[in-house]
Amino acid sequence: MFKKILIANRGEIAVRIIRTCRDLGIWTVAIYHPDDLLSLHVRLADEAMQLSQRPDVPDATEIFEIADATGVEAIHPGYGFGAERYFFVRPCEQAGLIFIGPSSEIIKDLSRKVTMLETAKKAGIATPEFSPLLQGAKDLDLIRMEAEVLGYPLVIKSARGGRGHGTQLVRKADMLESAVRRAEQEAFAVYGNRQLYLEKAIHPARHVDVQILADEHGNIIHLGERCSTLQQHSQKIISETPAPCMSPAQRQQVQTLAIKIAHLFNYQNAGAVEFLIDDEGGIFFSDFKARIQVEHPITEMVSGIDIVEEQIRIAGGEPLRLKQEDVSLQGSSMLCRINAEDPWNHFLPSPGTVRRFRLPAGMHVRVDTYCYSGCEVPVYYDPLIAKTVTWGETREACILRMQRALQDLIIQGIPNNLPLHQGILDDPQFVAGDYSTNLIAPSRFIEPASDEDLRDLAIAAAVAYMRRNKTSSPVLPERLSSGWHRSSRRLPN
Numbered sequence: 001m002f003k004k005i006l007i008a009n010r011g012e013i014a015v016r017i018i019r020t021c022r023d024l025g026i027w028t029v030a031i032y033h034p035d036d037l038l039s040l041h042v043r044l045a046d047e048a049m050q051l052s053q054r055p056d057v058p059d060a061t062e063i064f065e066i067a068d069a070t071g072v073e074a075i076h077p078g079y080g081f082g083a084e085r086y087f088f089v090r091p092c093e094q095a096g097l098i099f100i101g102p103s104s105e106i107i108k109d110l111s112r113k114v115t116m117l118e119t120a121k122k123a124g125i126a127t128p129e130f131s132p133l134l135q136g137a138k139d140l141d142l143i144r145m146e147a148e149v150l151g152y153p154l155v156i157k158s159a160r161g162g163r164g165h166g167t168q169l170v171r172k173a174d175m176l177e178s179a180v181r182r183a184e185q186e187a188f189a190v191y192g193n194r195q196l197y198l199e200k201a202i203h204p205a206r207h208v209d210v211q212i213l214a215d216e217h218g219n220i221i222h223l224g225e226r227c228s229t230l231q232q233h234s235q236k237i238i239s240e241t242p243a244p245c246m247s248p249a250q251r252q253q254v255q256t257l258a259i260k261i262a263h264l265f266n267y268q269n270a271g272a273v274e275f276l277i278d279d280e281g282g283i284f285f286s287d288f289k290a291r292i293q294v295e296h297p298i299t300e301m302v303s304g305i306d307i308v309e310e311q312i313r314i315a316g317g318e319p320l321r322l323k324q325e326d327v328s329l330q331g332s333s334m335l336c337r338i339n340a341e342d343p344w345n346h347f348l349p350s351p352g353t354v355r356r357f358r359l360p361a362g363m364h365v366r367v368d369t370y371c372y373s374g375c376e377v378p379v380y381y382d383p384l385i386a387k388t389v390t391w392g393e394t395r396e397a398c399i400l401r402m403q404r405a406l407q408d409l410i411i412q413g414i415p416n417n418l419p420l421h422q423g424i425l426d427d428p429q430f431v432a433g434d435y436s437t438n439l440i441a442p443s444r445f446i447e448p449a450s451d452e453d454l455r456d457l458a459i460a461a462a463v464a465y466m467r468r469n470k471t472s473s474p475v476l477p478e479r480l481s482s483g484w485h486r487s488s489r490r491l492p493n
Helices: 011-024 040-044 061-070 086-094 104-111 113-122 137-150 173-191 248-264 296-303 307-315 395-408 418-426 451-469
Strands: 004-007 027-032 047-050 074-076 154-158 168-170 196-200 206-214 220-232 235-241 269-277 283-289 332-339 356-358 365-369 384-392 410-412
Touching: 004 011, 004 061, 011 027, 011 040, 011 307, 011 365, 011 384, 027 040, 027 061, 047 061, 074 307, 086 104, 104 113, 113 248, 113 283, 137 173, 137 196, 154 173, 168 173, 173 196, 206 248, 206 307, 220 248, 220 296, 235 296, 235 418, 248 269, 248 283, 269 307, 296 307, 296 332, 296 365, 296 384, 332 395, 332 418, 384 395, 395 418
Parallel strands: 004 027, 004 074, 027 047
Antiparallel strands: 154 168, 154 196, 206 220, 206 269, 220 235, 235 332, 269 283, 332 384, 356 410, 365 384
């Protein structure tokens, strides 16, 4: 077991890793940029070292200098930033540090998305139709030709990122050029690579991923599947397990396929194998995430397994402590991704000061966050500020508990997507578990305000206006200024 770990990340995932390290008696080192000085991960870590650059900037030299100066044995990347970047992981290995994740060679193989899909296809695994061409906006004529071959709708993806950043859905030909340019710009900003490829869209679809744990001794197990169909800007906003969209036979199929694919790429550590399911029930392998996932807490809730702890043990050379038959998945769990963004203003990020922050509590409620009352949400990073997680013996009980948790959660000072989550959880289609990528539309969840709502809003606005402008001032009642009460208290002569 390691004695000291550097966490090369920030925000809620850094807080989450620090807490597991504390449980294991491992000393932690946090890194931060000055604009993130007051974030919770800086306060909770045993040591904190300031960066001259933001941690999402690709140059990792300074992080390795801090690792050397603080004497850490390993680096945990969380997700994002350096978690899936070969040019971060390889120098880490060369410096003699343990990277808590897959090796740089595995990351390189899985980051080449077209090659990854071709390898899976040769092994007899179904994938979406895709273009083998790697190209950027300068090759628009070639892209148009390939798009005509695949047919619309189609998806433009980063050749390094796969699903997520750099992904654009194109429904018709006249949207293609602008979508290519947006995809290229985002892919270069996030992955440092402009190459794109095209994929035939499976739309509407259901997104399912299977959590994998694999050690360096060839042992691989899964911890069940997660449904992350509800997404905005290619980011998952609600995830749940088990997936309500799947039959028992489909569930068995994706779990078996996930293990097969993990063996195919000789995978090690924690990861997630992603699938798309179409309206006919067809299952297609779409991506392999070589890191811990944002939505991993719901798997922990149903399995009772700390995935970060398992990551650390695997990176330390330990064999898996569990066999597949030892894994017991109980009940249902759900995660709502709370972002500092405005769903009714094109999902624009909303950094600023959180004036009031109250967490929900009670049985089987968990919140992973770096926020507190008075903290700053920086402008430079992902808008994720909290992950609200609930568990229930049934999906119905889990939804009811999440509805209550979101009612208890208070975030004041910045616009956020909490109302969108509340609307989705009340939607009959979601409650029935019969939903696809078509469900998300903020206008769908806006109801006309009732007279009572308008009255209450008017009162609240008036009180807020008076408090802000200090239009009210104390007044001494007339009866207290007349003098009669003083005379009545005089003692007789």
